Amino acid sequence: MLNFVSNCNKAIANLSFLSMQIHGKTDQYNSRRKIVSGFIIAVGLILLIRLFMLQIVDPSYKAFARSNFLRHITDYPSRGLIYDRHGELLVYNEVHYDLMVIPGQVGVIDTLEFCRLLNMDVSTFESRLLQARRHSMFRASVFERQISKTTFAAFQEKMFRFPGFFTQPRTLRRYTYPIATHTFGYVGEAGPGIIGNDPYYRPGDFIGISGIEKAYEKELRGQKGLRIRMVDVFNRDIGPFHDGRYDTLAIAGKDIYTTLDTQLQLYGEKLMQNKRGSIVAIEPATGEVLALVSAPSFDPGLLVGRQRTRNYRMLQNDTLKPLFNRALMAQYPPGSVFKLVSTLIALQEGVVEPHTRYGCSGIYHAGGISVRCRSHPGPVNAVTAIQYSCNTYSSIIFQNTINNPIFNGIQHSFSHWRDYLLSFGFGRTFGTDLAFELPGLVATADYYDRLYGTSGWRSQTILSLGIGQGELGVTPMQLANMTAAIANRGYYLTPHVVKAIGQTDNPNTRHSLAQDIPVDKEHFETIVYAMHMVVEDGTGRFSRIPGISMAGKTGTVQNPHGENHSVFVAFAPVDDPQIAISVVVENAGYGSVWAAPIASLMIEQYLTGKVQRKWFEDRVLNQSFLTAQP
Amino acid sequence: MTNKQGIIHNSDKTVILLYLIMVTIGWLSIYAAEFTEGMGHVLNFSTSYGKQFVFILTSLVVAAAVMLIDVRFFTGFANIIYAVAILLLIAVLFAGVEINATRAWFRIGGLAFQPSEIAKYATALALASIISSIRSRKPGNKDLLKGLCLILLPAGLVLLQKDVGTTLVFLSFSLALFREGWIGLLVFVIGGIAVFLFVLTLMMNEFIIISVLAFIAFFVAVIMRKKSGAVLQVIALFLFLSGYVYSVDYAFDNILQPHHKARIEVLVHGNADLQGAGYNLHQSKIAIGSGGLWGKGFLQGTQTQFNFVPEQTTDFIFCTVGEEWGFAGSLVIIGLFVWLLLRLIYLAERQKSTFSRVFGYCITSVLLFHFAVNIGMTVGLVPVIGIPLPLLSYGGSSLWGTTLMLFTFLKFDANRHEMI
Structure with missing residues (x-):
């Protein structure tokens, strides 16, 4: 058996010698293998250079990635209540919802249905979206303020169909009696001047404009909390980022006891x-x-x-x-x-x-x-x-x-x-x-x-x-x-x-x-x-x-x-x-x-x-x- | 007994090792792409990584079978295998199922199978057969035509399936033809100029391009005016190129499908239309780009974990590597591919028979095309055309096809002393 194999091998060796000679005649393009090999190496190098640019040189993709999957959710603390000198409640809060949008994440949505839910016409929808885009592609803007409870319920159900949109609870002031208007003052949205001077305020935030609301703004407002959540491509909440290591809790505003009778x-x-x-x-x-x-x-x-x-x-x-x-x-x-x-x-x-x-x-x-x-x-x-x-x-x-x-x-x-x-x-x-x-x-x-x-x-x-x-x-x-x-x-x-x-x-x-x-x-x-x-x-x-x-x-x-x-x-x-x-x-x-x-x-x-x-x-x-x- | 020992002994261990490493990396990447916290068992067969595990096992069976079949089966039946592949391509147009808007799949039970994978393999065999049959003389125009038809027939049928990506793969056989001297470097130069002008036309007004061409033609003509007939040739070439530039717009608007057009435009015009045609590429670049030098770590990729990258187990599997293993991991993958391809060239060149050498070059060309275009599209160098990354992407057909090609070639290599 072994003998046979070795014989065979010898025969093959002879044959291959023969074929070598044949190749020697016909395979005149042998040198082209270097061109092909060079081509392969060139392809590898081009890809590597491109990857080097993307992964090492250009930092923008890291920022893109973060804005892709991280949502910075602000928790608004409830504003402090206002009492009279005998402890009677005069000013309190009621929860409402703001509809927010992150324009960079708005995908293809059924605009008509969206507008129907909000009772809004399409041109308003488009101009609002454009306005939000101008503010920022990756930061949340207020799309519609204080949507009603029924709208909120209807919207919440269909939220998954409108990527880029989410609701945010906000509180509004309510008054036990329609009195002491000038003393209480009122709360309004922080204007561009305030936002430019105080980094605490973001567009859409409330701030005391006059009266006690202004004079005691720091005490009343409390401290905003920040949660960083991860979301997937469908804008579904996946969970806290790094188990909430970077999250801060909202601290409720302090109550104010006035001297009013x-x-x-x-x-x-x-x-x-x-x-x-x-x-x-x-x-x-x-x-x-x-x-x-x-x-x-x-x-x-x-x-x-x-x-x-x-x-x-x-x-x-x-x-x-x-x-x-x-x-x-x-x-x-x-x-x-x-x-x-x-x-x-x-x-x-x-x-x-x-x-x-x-x-x-x-x-x-x-x-x-x-x-x-x-x-x-x-x-x-x-x-x-x-x-x-x-x-x-x-x-x-x-x-x-x-x-x-x-x-x-x-x-x-x-x-x-x-x-x-x-x-x-x-x-x-x-x-x-x-x-x-x-x-x-x-x-x-x-x-x-x-x-x-x-x-x-x-x-x-x-x-x-x-x-x-x-x-x-x-x-x-x-x-x-x-x-x-x-x-x-x-x-x-x-x-x-x-x-x-x-x-x-x-x-x-x-x-x-x-x-x-x-x-x-x-x-x-x-x-x-x-x-x-x-x-x-x-x-x-x-x-x-x-x-x-x-x-x-x-x-x-x-x-x-x-x-x-x-x-x-x-x-x-x-x-x-x-x-x-x-x-x-x-x-x-x-x-x-x-x-x-x-x-x-x-x-x-x-x-x-x-x-x-x-x-x-x-x-x-x-x-x-x-x-x-x- | 001895025969079998010989097979294992003679097989190229480097390629087998590279194959196993890449298949393993592929499976890990698919697992990572699909990974979610609290996911079921590793071998959950309703998931891609579970199925891929089965595909890998069956591929090993395919590899073993190929190694055991007599080598004369492949050489002798090359034309018959080719004919069967063509019939399958025709049959799939009628009996196939539509997946992702292409009619390229047979569905047998729970498994989907893509005949174009067989077609690539069969075309490589048939080309090897026809080229080796005339090794004693220089190829004539008739031979060249025959070879071209051999490639264009399956390519055309695949195009009818609306699978543009795989159609373009058949172009890669030209590299094997080049090695064998059937076509010259000129073909690639002309091809390169054509692509260059094509992209240029999409980027700027064709009038400007033609003006520049006229300018160049004028100078060339002035320089070469002493040579008889040269001026006429230059003018003819200029007219031809002008015609080409004008026809690009027409071809672009009327022949290409809208989504292909969009994908090319995305590449030419940068980050256009991030929500539409540019979305895949943009997300792919984000995933890879955010990986940095060392990556985010296995199963830590936020972009792939949360499904921001579409098709991330198949065509965009490289994103998982890029994101989780960073530039270092990308370097390893590209290194492995280049090593494999160069190893295949080396093996092809040591073949005694023209048949095995041509076959070796054919499969190297196909793998190179897949490698270059797949990774090229994930990093935004090439328009997004849906072709998988061999050995890494999820998919049975692709893995079986690649295994079949590699191990058939390894079989040839193992028996290179018997083949003439």
């Missing part, structure tokens, strides 16, 4: 119906704002959700200016209520004694300037001058103050007088937690120097300041604060609306420092007594509350454009002040006629929890000043 706020808004003006009520001992009414107002729910832009425009075009927060932004000359301050200054400066009496003939002349006064029993001292709001007395003591010989010139005496005003909180903002407060106006000596020349003005030149007219602008908030300072007999705490953040036992310490007024307490006692007399037997006697000792001061602000503004400031009880209040009713005439009754009703409501004087209340409720000439 819901019943008082409700009542104040009710009283101010059909009127222009404001009510500011403060707890003197703490500076806590009990009620803040700006009329006319509007339902805070109007500035929530899809209709926000439309409603905002409507409110903006309203000639009654409901968006304007009169309590913090309207500036009026204070009128007669300012006599409280000017008398306090004169007493402190010693330019008049409390018992000094001046006669009043119904008109006061000073260097060609005359000030009129209403008839009242004369002559008057510090108390009765306030009780009857005597202009003559106020003008005299103002001139005494400004002409005080201890000062070297009117510039100094006036600046000294002005410093008192600033110490009461006039002419500057408090830095409260209320957005958009305005400083008002207290003119400087420089101002008069420029106006009249350095030696061109005398105390009689600025005489109207003595009765709260002229170059003076104060806000209702400043008036209420002044009243609180008088109620405290010499100091105030910065008015604020937030009592506690997060929990009720976590007080807001932003505004807990007392601001002292450099006027002795005994002078305050004189003024308090005078204010008490105003209500007991003076210009405000009409608004006396049976059983409650109240101190107040009427004011009638001269309005060159139309009917005078009715002003009243008050606090009660006199010996243990619980509430200090300022009321301004625009174009309503005398302070004693409209502002004083409203303040009186507010105080009764707050101190007793109800109002006994129904006829008195009805008189206010039934009155409208909206048609009066502003």
